[in-house]
Amino acid sequence: MNQIMKFQSQLLNWYDLHGRKNLPWQVDDSYLVWISEIMLQQTQVLKVIDYFNAFISEFPNMKLLAQADINDVLALWSGLGYYNRARNIHKTAQICVQEHNAILPLDLKKLMALPGIGQTTAGAILSLASNLPFAILDGNVKRVMSRVYRVGEIKLSEYTNKLWQLAEQNISKQRPKNYNQALMDLGSLVCVRSKPRCHECPLNTLCQAYQVNETELYPPKKTKTKQIAVTLHALLVIKDEKILLRKRGETGIWAGLWFLPEFIGKKSSNLLHSIKHVLSHRILTINVYKNKELVDKIQDCHWVALSDLKKFAHPSALVKIINAVDLKY
DNA sequence: AATCCGGGGAT
DNA sequence: ATCCCAGGATT
Structure with a gap:
């Protein structure tokens, strides 16, 4: 044989x-x-x-x-x-x-x-x-x-x-x-x-x-791609068991998924929580703020009942944030 | 050929 | 903290 x-x-x-x-x-x-x-x-x-x-x-x-x-x-x-x-x-x-x-x-x-x-x-x-x-x-x-x-x-x-x-x-x-x-x-x-x-x-x-x-x-180790650190600033607004979400663009991380509305720059006040979320090629620091004054300026947002979240495609980071902040907010 | 794209289990 | 998982598409 x-x-x-x-x-x-x-x-x-x-x-x-x-x-x-x-x-x-x-x-x-x-x-x-x-x-x-x-x-x-x-x-x-x-x-x-x-x-x-x-x-x-x-x-x-x-x-x-x-x-x-x-x-x-x-x-x-x-x-x-x-x-x-x-x-x-x-x-x-x-x-x-x-x-x-x-x-x-x-x-x-x-x-x-x-x-x-x-x-x-x-x-x-x-x-x-x-x-x-x-x-x-x-x-x-x-x-x-x-x-x-x-x-x-x-x-x-x-x-x-x-x-x-x-x-x-x-x-x-x-x-x-x-x-x-x-x-x-x-x-x-x-x-x-x-x-x-x-x-x-x-x-x-x-x-x-x-x-x-x-x-x-064996097998030989893979060459790992360097993880780049990125900081995001996002708003968490929950009212009457509904959360304000925004549909992301069609390219990049979490393309087309629903996530918290983001804004550029940082507001040191009103910081609720800072979440670390690691992807294969990015290390995200997501600073979560409450700032209801900004809500009116955020475009393309929708109120989503927390009980309906599973109907809206979202990354696991969103669940992580909600769970982390829930008790304080 | 190198990078992008998620999240988590195993160690 | 590191490696890699029933990989493929894009740059």
Whole structure:
């Protein structure tokens, strides 16, 4: 038996015993697989489950999603982050209704041409929903492959190309769905970033990093982008259980979401609270003021009942601010 | 090739 | 405090 066949059979035998088989999106429905894959981009499984169930309850199929108001789609995304994913889901649903008979195309290139779908998401849709032999290369697969084949310290583009090559070379033609799911499960349950459980790993006899006791050196660390500090000044006005909100512009952080009205410059008086909110590329200091005299000068604001907040797409920072200031204000 | 885009879990 | 998560689009 050659190395690739060993890799496949040992991985699939492990999956049959220990793999995940009951996640809510593990169904033969490309629509549901697609929604889950978008939500799972840079987002952990545990957090996605509740968002996924709420989303498909409201938009159970492609046509209903395509007909939806984008604001309602975004509202169901509140707190999940990377809100362009919600916009792209909506656009893709409309394209599928118009051009693909209201279903996702069963074609790698056509899938990748849709907004928000790259090679990994396209491969996941084809393999997980239709059991077609297309590879994926998410964070889990990268970690497993970089350790098993000891792929490290090279130029990023070469690193990525090499891992794609390995992912495609090793995929099972007989059980591609289970193979991809197995690699992801192995990466998230056994071949974890720190202190991998190599003694439980079905690939440990093949793993080059394990053989030389260097699993901690793989995968190579990502180069982190510098976080820039930004200070915002915002007004918190709550009256009769309603809060004054403003819809943000279509570009930048929290594009199109509802947040507190902001103003330029600072007023040292009337400062209610200063909140630190960290994003992947920004460190926000949000100074929250009460200054009802300014309210009349703020344009494009709407009073939103606090009990209706979930109907208005908003970042988690808004909830953080309301909770932090609530008792004092 | 580097940056933008959120939020939070694990350590 | 650091790393990174079922990444993709844009610059």
